[in-house]
Amino acid sequence: MASLGELERSVMTLLWDSEHPLSANEVCEQLDEDLAVTTVLTVLARLEKKGMVLRERSSRPHRYAAVASREEHTVEMLNEVLGTVPDREAVLARFIGSVSESEAAALRRILG
Amino acid sequence: MASLGELERSVMTLLWDSEHPLSANEVCEQLDEDLAVTTVLTVLARLEKKGMVLRERSSRPHRYAAVASREEHTVEMLNEVLGTVPDREAVLARFIGSVSESEAAALRRILG
DNA sequence: GCAACACTTCTACGGCTTGTAGAAAGTTGC
DNA sequence: GCAACTTTCTACAAGCCGTAGAAGTGTTGC
Numbered sequence: 015m016a017s018l019g020e021l022e023r024s025v026m027t028l029l030w031d032s033e034h035p036l037s038a039n040e041v042c043e044q045l046d047e048d049l050a051v052t053t054v055l056t057v058l059a060r061l062e063k064k065g066m067v068l069r070e071r072s073s074r075p076h077r078y079a080a081v082a083s084r085e086e087h088t089v090e091m092l093n094e095v096l097g098t099v100p101d102r103e104a105v106l107a108r109f110i111g112s113v114s115e116s117e118a119a120a121l122r123r124i125l126g
Numbered sequence: 127m128a129s130l131g132e133l134e135r136s137v138m139t140l141l142w143d144s145e146h147p148l149s150a151n152e153v154c155e156q157l158d159e160d161l162a163v164t165t166v167l168t169v170l171a172r173l174e175k176k177g178m179v180l181r182e183r184s185s186r187p188h189r190y191a192a193v194a195s196r197e198e199h200t201v202e203m204l205n206e207v208l209g210t211v212p213d214r215e216a217v218l219a220r221f222i223g224s225v226s227e228s229e230a231a232a233l234r235r236i237l238g
Numbered sequence: 239g240c241a242a243c244a245c246t247t248c249t250a251c252g253g254c255t256t257g258t259a260g261a262a263a264g265t266t267g268c
Numbered sequence: 269g270c271a272a273c274t275t276t277c278t279a280c281a282a283g284c285c286g287t288a289g290a291a292g293t294g295t296t297g298c
Contacts, residue, residue, distance in 0.1 A: 021257060022257095050258075050259050057258095084211055099196055103232050105200045108198065120215050120219075124223075133286060162287070167246065169286080187245055
């Protein structure tokens, strides 16, 4: 449900990496591709509709910010994936079996 | 890349839950929806093209089996999601912070 | 061998998503 | 009020997915 297209992801990445909300123009300039501003506005509107972006309509130009942090959003994605199976733990067990030793160590540390 | 539509997922679920490879007809019968066999064949062909299903062309009717187990496939999905961020561990930390205590315990056990 | 049947391939279409952007409408500073 | 800037509306093409008919190929009982 909250999966992203390529351009959508590029835009989200800019918003995630920015301290402040950005205008469509700023997003446009910071993108690698050379796109029309209307294209960026369309994408921002779609992201807003998906609930991923918050728009400040008070200021002119409007400013856009990510609703959730990159990490929050990605955890949601993980849970979405895990929600497709009947046995989360079976998947997590296999996942953990597949990670590097250093990452496993990090996980142990996090789990206290 | 390996994301699934709704019908595709239903079909994969049948293949995952079955001990033996299934024919298109068997899949068709076991599906809840009442679909034409050609529909199921189309979906199976698409899943084969995506590399998710293996088709035994030797036997007639052809038999279809999942290439990877449900768990293997889901772990792939998890890694795909984690591949979209620059800092896997940051996401995993937050993920772990969000799981239930009993699941956290299970994770500790798995990590040894 | 051939007729009837079973199975597969080919082709197609409609709906949805995504990238893309022009035309038109709205806003604002002067 | 006008020029410059910004936003909205509308649209289109490509791709994915659900859906399935028509046509082709293989199989089997006689």
